[in-house]
Amino acid sequence: MTPEDRERLAKSRFQTLQLLRFTGIIVMIIGMWVWGGDILREGGWPMLGIPLFAFGLFEALVLPTILAQRWKSPPEE
Template sequence: MTPEDRERLARSRFQTLQLLRFTGIIVMIIGMWIWAGDILRPGGWPMLGIPIFAIGLFETLVLPTILARRWKSPPAE
């Protein structure tokens, strides 16, 4: 693999991780809005908002870590 290929791969992986974090934050905001806001029904809807918030939290904090660990290059011998 050439240095240009490695750089392109690293850049695309970095962008993927950032996109996951950004969309996770958006999902968390939507979950909070459903949970505590009057968007779907007056007084909020915690039974729907809390799981959506949890999915966004997982996508923001856990999933990028899992992918980064999987993508980490093997130790040089």
């Protein structure tokens, strides 16, 4: 693998991790809005908002960590 290929791969992976974090935060915000706001029905809808929030939290915090560990390159000798 050439240095240009490694750099392209690293940039692509970095962008993927940032996109996951960003969309996870957006899903968390929507989940909180559905949970406590009057967007879908009067008084909020916790049965839908809480799982949305939890999925967004997983997507923003846990999934990027798992992918980063999986993508770590082995030490070169």
